[in-house]
Amino acid sequence: MLIVMQPNTTEDKIQKVIDFIKQKGFDAHVSKGSDHTVIGAVGRKVIDKRDIELLPGVKEVIRISSPYKLVSRAFQEKDTIIDIKGIKFGGGNVGIIAGPCTVESYDQMDITASKLKSYGVNVLRGGAFKPRTSPYSFQGLGEEGLKILKEVADKYNMAITSEVMEVSQIPMFEKYVDILQVGARNMQNFNLLKSLGEIRKPVLLKRGLSATIEEWLMSAEYIMAGGNREVILCERGIRTFEHITRNTLDISAIPVVQKISHLPIVVDPSHATGLRDKVAPMSKAAVAAGCDGLIIEVHHSPDTAVCDGAQSLYPEQFEELYKELKALATVVNKKIN
């Protein structure tokens, strides 16, 4: 931590800052410049930098250690590759997840899964517990939905991802799904994150609507700190002033995260834009920018979908897109599996 004093501060004030940080368990290294005296506080203790900023004569306090450890490239240099039934995310592999927003019925899932499987998709998505803004909206089929997902996935030898909303649901999810998904609204539900750190299944962690990349990585750190090393990050759009699209998909998060962290980052173009005709261009942009995976909403009959039909691709649209994505991936030296 670096403490920058105001220009021409008195010795007295500088000494008080030094006494303060020593009392908090830090060593102090003083360095005088032409304008500013800078005090380096060296130590392992945790301190709220604002406590120092309020001392007289202090101009600014700057944290220089990264807050994250396990998620960082400094901790692990090479890419984490997450392998689910042979489908890989990270390390040059682009994993594809597809399926409807919500599990509606066995038939719906069966039709969708059979089509997706025929295109080469091996990871199926589908919501059973739905986080809805309104208490009056459809809240999902619950455990029944997970059972359907599992039955269909087994039939086609696919893996499953679905959103878990609550600590008490975790054992149930462990029984049915391969990747537990944490929704954007729960990105800082710390009790949920801690509990997910104790299991040994991959977690797909969506970025919160207004979460900074640092906060997002810190939420991944919660899961890893519990011992679960398999975290997939998912960029799904951030909230900005622009309301033509539902959210603003932050494509630049891909190279930014990949530089800081070894964890794979996938992109959800469906929730980010909220409109079907924007899903294809944004999927392509994500692959071209180097993402490690995509999670795309596909429904066999979007017009009659219970939820988010408007952002779901028709199976045929998905098939065509899938082909283009493979061609793009080749250009940027990635492999879609």
Place this chain on the structure above:
Amino acid sequence: MLIVMQPNTTEDKIQKVIDFIKQKGFDAHVSKGSDHTVIGAVGRKVIDKRDIELLPGVKEVIRISSPYKLVSRAFQEKDTIIDIKGIKFGGGNVGIIAGPCTVESYDQMDITASKLKSYGVNVLRGGAFKPRTSPYSFQGLGEEGLKILKEVADKYNMAITSEVMEVSQIPMFEKYVDILQVGARNMQNFNLLKSLGEIRKPVLLKRGLSATIEEWLMSAEYIMAGGNREVILCERGIRTFEHITRNTLDISAIPVVQKISHLPIVVDPSHATGLRDKVAPMSKAAVAAGCDGLIIEVHHSPDTAVCDGAQSLYPEQFEELYKELKALATVVNKKIN
């Protein structure tokens, strides 16, 4: 719902939209203007407006019913007044809540509470379970913290508010606290909201960092829909591009919410600004704008506080501020109790 067709749409396309909404259970009322044909869809069913927006010839779909019911002034015209041991929020009353960020020890709470009580404060705040961005930060004393809170509050005949983070903690909180607080990060933790709808104690619901006022009211609707009518809304700053203050306190939310909803709205100037010297001006601004309460961090010794000392007032600062707030409240025809 109003469906605006593109200029010069064909009759054919108009008919297809009519067929579509009828099939979804709505009546259709067609009105032709010079440029645009507008179709009114009348009915009680829930439909995703984007499904209609994707039909050929449709320019825009506009929802005209409010999504909230129980929280709205249309449902209840007069202010909800929440009364906790004689301290009132709403209906011209400005309730004051004060106390430290975190319960650290019995002595800390005892000193703080005795001072606050002597100034006339009757509702004590203090965190026992803390939502922290980093898994390596202090996470609170847990149930031990709630016990201390309760013991001290009983000694001084004060009420208590503290943050609940998880469904499974609710019974414990019911035993100790008078107002259960939902943090900004849990504003859309829908399972928690539903469970809080089933209890019969007031809930203080903080606005999410990037929650629109509509989403915030919908979260209150979740609690009310469960049968719990005692919800206090709490504005605590929103996330914007400006980073000099930790968040941007949205003072205009006060009159906006009060027009739409009958629920009381309190303001948390401590978390919004993150800096002690901004707490007083923002508290005054909130009262002048007509808020129904304030929740202010006060610590008997901010320099040694475990958490958020930098934004905590010294007791003497609070005492002075409290006097000014009373004078301001009188000017705007409110009563601070």
Place this chain on the structure above:
Amino acid sequence: MLIVMQPNTTEDKIQKVIDFIKQKGFDAHVSKGSDHTVIGAVGRKVIDKRDIELLPGVKEVIRISSPYKLVSRAFQEKDTIIDIKGIKFGGGNVGIIAGPCTVESYDQMDITASKLKSYGVNVLRGGAFKPRTSPYSFQGLGEEGLKILKEVADKYNMAITSEVMEVSQIPMFEKYVDILQVGARNMQNFNLLKSLGEIRKPVLLKRGLSATIEEWLMSAEYIMAGGNREVILCERGIRTFEHITRNTLDISAIPVVQKISHLPIVVDPSHATGLRDKVAPMSKAAVAAGCDGLIIEVHHSPDTAVCDGAQSLYPEQFEELYKELKALATVVNKKIN
């Protein structure tokens, strides 16, 4: 315009609204639903919708006509293709603009231009008048810079784009440059836009830091309304809460704009991210999403650049990127020229 009345409004209030809009020159069409009465206001006059919203009994007023005319696909269905010395933007063509942030000297421009030309680039960028946040920063070489640009461009038979900051500079720019650039900070400098409407050279209009897509298109409308039909839109990142990147590049603006407008949209990945190693992934993302052009900062010696060296590519980096972009463009059926 549609005026939605509150549920159960009295006839009296409905009549007052009708009288009001008739007096303002509109026809009124009343349509009664089960809950809401809706009044359609039909006419060509301009009215501030908030004036109606303030009338008693009015719930909401909804504008249904698009505010833009000349920039919209309704006005011109097929893509505007802007052709500068054979380099095309729009209609399936991806135009590439490259060069340094700032013109520093003849030699600097000569070296950079010769390299860029050898790679196949035909449009050169370079700032002569620089909009700088601080009055103490280098403000550009002024007209001298434009002269250097012109001399070098002529030598290599390239076209030029450079930023114009002020109405009085326009004649000077007409003499030297092929595309006049309007910076993000001047996107709503309406006097400048009007004056640019009167010339007959293409204008590259950058999106303002916090401009909605609608506002941006309205600024293009200013230029087109003056008679200048050659506007190139340029997405260069919007301001959000995320500060790891300088701005958040809104890649989704590409398909959104292309649906609404016939104007070409180019992307500036250099200013959006502010860091060299993010320029390549974001350029690729933009091409994959279907952009009509790119404007990329390249400097022959970024380490000694006067300005924005940190976001400038080395010529060799650009050369490599250029090849990848061509391969990507082919996949999405576009042609880089």
Place this chain on the structure above:
Amino acid sequence: MLIVMQPNTTEDKIQKVIDFIKQKGFDAHVSKGSDHTVIGAVGRKVIDKRDIELLPGVKEVIRISSPYKLVSRAFQEKDTIIDIKGIKFGGGNVGIIAGPCTVESYDQMDITASKLKSYGVNVLRGGAFKPRTSPYSFQGLGEEGLKILKEVADKYNMAITSEVMEVSQIPMFEKYVDILQVGARNMQNFNLLKSLGEIRKPVLLKRGLSATIEEWLMSAEYIMAGGNREVILCERGIRTFEHITRNTLDISAIPVVQKISHLPIVVDPSHATGLRDKVAPMSKAAVAAGCDGLIIEVHHSPDTAVCDGAQSLYPEQFEELYKELKALATVVNKKIN
């Protein structure tokens, strides 16, 4: 400037950074901590910190000198008080400016001014040149509007403020108005700011829609650097994700600016909220938070106003508000004149 090296950087990389900054004209002070080596770069030269961030081994570069000089409290400790015909802004004085959005006619201004004067207001606002999002909206009466303003102001012995949009308009404005206003959209129109630095009349500088407080102060620095010391800052709402209000009025900017700068800060609650019934609560909030002035839209007949009638107060509403503001100002030890 402080350069923080990555943990365990080699001596070689440290030396290269030192060589680099020395070559750029800085002295280097090296300080080694347990984890990080920090290099202090001392000197007066201007350097883009990103140039250093790109050197191998560098983790972060931190600027520690403030970018502003003349606007800061370090340059001038006591408040700048701007006095226009006896009306003061700053130094404990709250100056009130009122009037319509737009000058429409002599009669309109005469009626409004006579009422405002009778309440005690001495500074009149009114737009003659209007920055409008659409080229098809009313653009103001131009010089004719300024003449009307001047004639009416002289009749009632009032001062005038009006918005200047372009460098070439400045001489005209100097002839008619007492305070030249710079609109939010022109906050970074640097040519305009430079030209306003050369005149000797006060400038009211509105904050840009997405301008940070630092950028806003830097724009004030442009004016002061030219020699014009009379700048009044005006907070008028920032753009956020919340769209219920037109903008989010950043009340906390008041104490933040007052700590950094000696310049007076006034608040425009009319443009920030865009709705008449929010103007009173936000005006009160601003005064309670300690603002140095207010600029409020008042129209003698808002229902027939050409522009922004919806956010204009009726004269009687303003009169009542004015009384309340005086009472509030007394409580916070300010004087409304």
